[in-house]
Amino acid sequence: MHVLHTRSFGQVAIASALSLGLAAGAMSVASASSTPTTTNHASVKAHTSVAFQGVVTSLPTGSIMVLNAKGTSKTFTIAATTTILRASNVKNASTLAVGERVMVRALASTPTVATSVNILGAKK
Numbered sequence: 001m002h003v004l005h006t007r008s009f010g011q012v013a014i015a016s017a018l019s020l021g022l023a024a025g026a027m028s029v030a031s032a033s034s035t036p037t038t039t040n041h042a043s044v045k046a047h048t049s050v051a052f053q054g055v056v057t058s059l060p061t062g063s064i065m066v067l068n069a070k071g072t073s074k075t076f077t078i079a080a081t082t083t084i085l086r087a088s089n090v091k092n093a094s095t096l097a098v099g100e101r102v103m104v105r106a107l108a109s110t111p112t113v114a115t116s117v118n119i120l121g122a123k124k
Contacts, residue, residue, distance in 0.1 A: 048108040049115065052076075056100050064096060064117065066104055076104050076114040086119040095119070 054068035060075075067073045084091045096102070101120040106113055 049105050053103045082114045083116040
């Protein structure tokens with residue numbers, strides 16, 4: 001009989017501990033989900049990139065002018081941190097040429113400063 005009481009007591013103790021753990025977990029989840037969350041849109045914009053694809057029309061010193069298929073022209077600054085790529089190989093800005101098709105990427109927070117220029121090939 002003594003073995004039966006000890007075993008039952010152990011089972012009750014384990015069940016109680018599990019119940020308290022589950023209740024505490026549920027309360028922490030409930031309190032976390034009731035906390036309003038806010039998004040700093042400036043930080044989201046800083047990490048969002050924009051892309052512009054077209055043909056290089058001019059290469060003024062330190063920049064690139066690109067004309068897209070819709071007739072829109074944009075000028076981008078080529079910074080020291082701008083990556084120039086041709087077929088996944090890193091190149092320098094001197095490899096850019098008028099008439100080449102390119103994809104220019106920039107951060108939405110600084111849309112006129114190119115973060116990368118991917119050379120797609122000659123104008124079709």
